[in-house]
Amino acid sequence: MDFNLKIWRQKNAKSKGHFETYHISGIEEDASFLEMLDILNEQLIREGIDPVAVDKGCKSSGPVSFDHDCREGICGACSLYIDGRAHGPDNHVTTCQLFMRHFKDGATITVEPWRSSGFPVIKDLVVDRTAFDKILQAGGFISVRTGAAQDANNILIPHDKAEESMDAAACVGCGACVATCKNGSAMLFVAARVSSLALLPQGRIEAAKRAKDMVAKMDELGFGNCTNTRACEMECPKGISVEHIARLNREFLSAKFKD
Amino acid sequence: MADKLISKIPDGPLSEKWKKRKSEIGLVSPNNKRKLEIIVVGTGLGGASAAASLGELGYNVKIFCISDTPRRAHSIAAQGGINAAKNYQNDNDSVYRLFYDTIKGGDYRAREANVYRLAEVSASIIDQCVAQGIPFAREYGGYLANRSFGGVQVSRTFYARGQTGQQLLLGAYASLNKEIAAGTVKSYPRHEMLDLVVINGQAKGIIARNLVTGKLERFGAHAVVIATGGYGNTYFLSTNAMNSNGSAAWQCYKKGAFFANPCFAQIHPTCIPVHGDQQCKLTLMSESLRNDGRIWVPKKMEDVLKLRKHEIKPSQISEEDRDYYLERRYPAFGNLVPRDVASRAAKERCDAGFGVNETGLAVFLDFSDAIKRLGEKRVAERYGNLFEMYEKITASSPWKEPMMIYPAIHYTMGGIWVDYDLQTTIPGLYAIGEANFSDHGGNRLGASALMQGLADGYFVLPVTIGDYLAHKFAEPKTDINAPEFEEAEKKVQEKIDKLFAIKGKKTVDSLHKELGHIMWNYVGMARNDAGLKKAIADIQALKKEFWSNVYVPGEQGEFNQELEKALRLADFFEIGELMARDALNRTESCGGHFREESQTPEGEAKRDDANFMYVAAWEYKGEDKEPELHKEPLKYEFIEVKTRNYKD
Numbered sequence: 001m002d003f004n005l006k007i008w009r010q011k012n013a014k015s016k017g018h019f020e021t022y023h024i025s026g027i028e029e030d031a032s033f034l035e036m037l038d039i040l041n042e043q044l045i046r047e048g049i050d051p052v053a054v055d056k057g058c059k060s061s062g063p064v065s066f067d068h069d070c071r072e073g074i075c076g077a078c079s080l081y082i083d084g085r086a087h088g089p090d091n092h093v094t095t096c097q098l099f100m101r102h103f104k105d106g107a108t109i110t111v112e113p114w115r116s117s118g119f120p121v122i123k124d125l126v127v128d129r130t131a132f133d134k135i136l137q138a139g140g141f142i143s144v145r146t147g148a149a150q151d152a153n154n155i156l157i158p159h160d161k162a163e164e165s166m167d168a169a170a171c172v173g174c175g176a177c178v179a180t181c182k183n184g185s186a187m188l189f190v191a192a193r194v195s196s197l198a199l200l201p202q203g204r205i206e207a208a209k210r211a212k213d214m215v216a217k218m219d220e221l222g223f224g225n226c227t228n229t230r231a232c233e234m235e236c237p238k239g240i241s242v243e244h245i246a247r248l249n250r251e252f253l254s255a256k257f258k259d
Numbered sequence: 260m261a262d263k264l265i266s267k268i269p270d271g272p273l274s275e276k277w278k279k280r281k282s283e284i285g286l287v288s289p290n291n292k293r294k295l296e297i298i299v300v301g302t303g304l305g306g307a308s309a310a311a312s313l314g315e316l317g318y319n320v321k322i323f324c325i326s327d328t329p330r331r332a333h334s335i336a337a338q339g340g341i342n343a344a345k346n347y348q349n350d351n352d353s354v355y356r357l358f359y360d361t362i363k364g365g366d367y368r369a370r371e372a373n374v375y376r377l378a379e380v381s382a383s384i385i386d387q388c389v390a391q392g393i394p395f396a397r398e399y400g401g402y403l404a405n406r407s408f409g410g411v412q413v414s415r416t417f418y419a420r421g422q423t424g425q426q427l428l429l430g431a432y433a434s435l436n437k438e439i440a441a442g443t444v445k446s447y448p449r450h451e452m453l454d455l456v457v458i459n460g461q462a463k464g465i466i467a468r469n470l471v472t473g474k475l476e477r478f479g480a481h482a483v484v485i486a487t488g489g490y491g492n493t494y495f496l497s498t499n500a501m502n503s504n505g506s507a508a509w510q511c512y513k514k515g516a517f518f519a520n521p522c523f524a525q526i527h528p529t530c531i532p533v534h535g536d537q538q539c540k541l542t543l544m545s546e547s548l549r550n551d552g553r554i555w556v557p558k559k560m561e562d563v564l565k566l567r568k569h570e571i572k573p574s575q576i577s578e579e580d581r582d583y584y585l586e587r588r589y590p591a592f593g594n595l596v597p598r599d600v601a602s603r604a605a606k607e608r609c610d611a612g613f614g615v616n617e618t619g620l621a622v623f624l625d626f627s628d629a630i631k632r633l634g635e636k637r638v639a640e641r642y643g644n645l646f647e648m649y650e651k652i653t654a655s656s657p658w659k660e661p662m663m664i665y666p667a668i669h670y671t672m673g674g675i676w677v678d679y680d681l682q683t684t685i686p687g688l689y690a691i692g693e694a695n696f697s698d699h700g701g702n703r704l705g706a707s708a709l710m711q712g713l714a715d716g717y718f719v720l721p722v723t724i725g726d727y728l729a730h731k732f733a734e735p736k737t738d739i740n741a742p743e744f745e746e747a748e749k750k751v752q753e754k755i756d757k758l759f760a761i762k763g764k765k766t767v768d769s770l771h772k773e774l775g776h777i778m779w780n781y782v783g784m785a786r787n788d789a790g791l792k793k794a795i796a797d798i799q800a801l802k803k804e805f806w807s808n809v810y811v812p813g814e815q816g817e818f819n820q821e822l823e824k825a826l827r828l829a830d831f832f833e834i835g836e837l838m839a840r841d842a843l844n845r846t847e848s849c850g851g852h853f854r855e856e857s858q859t860p861e862g863e864a865k866r867d868d869a870n871f872m873y874v875a876a877w878e879y880k881g882e883d884k885e886p887e888l889h890k891e892p893l894k895y896e897f898i899e900v901k902t903r904n905y906k907d
Contacts, residue, residue, distance in 0.1 A: 012818070027537075028534070030653075030654075031537050032652075035537055035540075039537060042768060045821065048812045049763075062812045062813050063812060063820070065818055068501060069333070069500040069501055070335065070336045070500040071540040072540075072542045072543070074424075074425055075326075075330075075333070075335050075336065075500060077326060077331050090651075097648070097651050122471055123817070128327070129328060130328065130448065132328065133329075133446070133448075136433070136436045137436040137437075138440065140436060141391070141433035141437040142390065142392045144391055144434075146308075146311070146312040146315060146718070146721070147387070147718070148390070149386035149387045149390035150386065152385045152389040152390075152395075153345075153347060153402055153403055155390075156401030156402065157394075159401070162396065162397040163394075165392075166394040166419055169394050169419075169426060170422065170425075172425075173328065173330055196394065202392055
């Protein structure tokens with residue numbers, strides 16, 4: 001397969017970015033989107049090695065930087081905004097699980113980084129998502145010390161509650177919810193953590209405080225408000241439901257009442 | 260130098276050893292812990308759980324990872340589960356049985372005392388993880404559910420769908436976040452350790468590259484913990500994450516830490532087959548699938564040929580024309596034989612010409628019986644996300660046709676040599692999780708890596724490191740302007756300068772692919788004397804070519820992924836060479852290490868206990884010098900060493 005790739009290039013956080021267009025051919029339809037970018041990068045690096053020998057359809061700025069790691073849809077590192085959609089045209093996948101068979105041969109594909117004031121660009125398609133760490137540090141945990149736990153089967157959890165908690169806990173922290181939200185809200189991310197723990201008896205004790213502290217940190221870090229457009233749910237690679245946002249809101253309100 | 264290999268295994272009965280060691284270990288008072296600094300490199304299950312636990316104890320911890328956040332460490336990708344000797348199923352499981360299965364699964368090349376301790380603390384791990392809010396699978400009565408894994412005959416594996424590693428890591432990461440918020444741990448994401456700093460023979464700090472700014476930075480401490488995982492990516496194609504690498508461990512080796520059993524690499528039987536030469540990463544399908552999936556290839560060559568030409572579908576092949584070769588060869592364990600056995604059996608069938616897929620390098624993993632027996636709903640609950648993942652990647656539905664699988668490099672049992680306290684041969688330097696060599700011998704059983712990472716991080720290291728630090732609190736903070744730091748940073752800088760100066764004709768990835776071919780062909784599933792010698796020569800030649808003909812684009816003072824890869828590849832050549840050397844030395848077959856010269860008439864691995872019942876610990880002797888082999892004899896006091904038998 002052949003493609004024209006219109007890719008966002010930005011040298012660093014301070015510089016202004018721009019699009020560059022590259023042509024790539026001979027891609028297998030079973031190749032993943034990131035394997036396709038690997039091949040493009042090999043091509044761009046070879047241009048650096050021997051500029052004359054390579055067909056010059058573009059001015060090369062060297063290989064394209066992008067975050068990636070596990071390549072099996074679980075680490076949450078990959079974060080590309082492809083043809084106007086977080087993680088591209090397939091539903092409920094991370095970018096690394098997007099395959100070229102989902103594109104038309106000869107198509108022009110636009111690739112951008114996550115765009116959100118919460119996630120400043122580091123280089124090209126790489127963004128800084130440490131804000132998510134900070135939100136979780138504000139309360140996304142149960143305060144148990146190593147060694148203090150009782151026997152695991154002393155805490156009984158109904159099967160369906162455990163499953164629902166797991167649905168929320170499946171969040172990979174990629175940031176697609178923020179990138180796709182017109183308000184740049186991190187509500188689905190926060191809700192997934194709050195809800196996952198609030199559904200379990202061992203998470204109830206700190207539930208209200210957790211909701212309040214994490215929302216406050218999210219606001220402080222400049223993420224927007226939720227206006228219930230449900231775009232986040234659509235683009236979440238793990239299909240995390242906005243019902244968890246409803247649970248977050250309940251926890252948050254009950255915390256506020258107690259204040 | 261043999262005296263360096265003091266394993267510090269406590270005397271006494273097996274079940275008393277850990278208790279005994281703990282009672283001997285020096286304590287550090289809370290006000291003194293505040294004065295002590297510990298560096299932890301790596302944020303997977305081992306690193307994150309260790310840093311969180313050390314922070315809780317009151318130490319000052321700095322934790323480093325190469326990714327943008329600690330949560331991305333590759334432990335996240337572990338699918339199937341974590342073992343623990345809880346005996347919740349009343350199937351007569353016990354600490355002893357978990358210990359025994361692990362020793363046997365490792366083909367009698369792991370230390371008895373370490374493995375017993377691992378089994379002993381396994382139950383506490385589950386308690387800890389449940390308390391952290393990890394949503395393990397539950398029965399309808401609210402109790403924890405279990406499943407079975409390869410190499411065992413009980414159900415002791417706890418799981419959270421096919422995302423157990425993710426959930427355990429998020430638990431450890433949450434504890435880490437709690438400590439970061441409390442100020443006891445400081446996190447340094449996007450930092451890569453490029454050297455270990457040793458002062459007066461003791462580990463005192465690291466040189467790390469800030470991957471965003473490209474600047475080299477110095478960090479001092481009273482002790483350093485390496486938790487950077489394995490070196491499976493030496494093979495280029497593996498199930499490891501793209502950025503997983505052996506470099507941090509390798510710098511420790513080059514600074515004097517012995518490297519043990521490097522040739523013990525695990526080849527996992529159930530991975531999605533290679534689809535073409537554009538691929539850079541293989542995807543694992545969880546071993547848990549072997550609970551209900553049946554592995555087979557056609558009995559008749561005509562069916563094989565028709566399948567390759569897509570003239571028939573696998574589901575059209577009748578029951579009597581299928582060769583369920585694992586059930587045939589290993590009736591007692593069937594599809595749940597250990598990984599090394601299952602991988603070799605797949606290779607045997609493919610080598611005999613019965614492999615499927617266009618390449619002939621695949622076997623079937625079939626769920627049709629399970630779907631009939633359990634119904635779609637229950638199969639979906641157990642494996643739904645794995646089926647979905649398989650379909651996304653291959654565009655074929657496991658609900659309709661069997662999966663195709665083939666073995667791939669997955670895990671490395673070898674690693675930095677450590678004593679019973681998890682201390683390396685460099686005082687003050689510790690290695691935990693996959694980065695060390697200690698618990699899995701020649702082959703790791705499924706669901707045991709998560710167990711070991713968390714055992715080391717939550718329950719072993721936080722105790723044992725105290726023995727070293729108990730004598731250190733009076734020492735001042737490490738001075739990062741000391742000449743040893745200057746020297747280490749200078750060396751790293753020179754290495755980086757050299758890489759940019761080469762301006763050669765080959766890309767980093769293309770050279771890595773070449774290394775991968777050598778490794779897979781000669782240091783892969785079957786190894787022999789001539790092949791290993793060739794591998795060593797070829798790797799040396801390729802390493803030379805790398806240092807004279809690689810091209811690293813961009814600049815060093817910026818975010819530069821090609822430079823990161825080049826630095827890691829430089830070490831992979833050396834790691835690969837040591838793996839081949841170790842494999843050449845070990846002329847027996849054992850666990851994942853199969854020497855063609857050493858097999859039974861039935862083609863099973865043949866150990867040589869008389870000559871090889873030892874840990875091979877290699878000492879670095881300098882650039883282009885042969886490393887020195889030290890042997891730590893393995894003594895089995897409490898179990899009888901037998902030939903592994905999964906047949907009856």
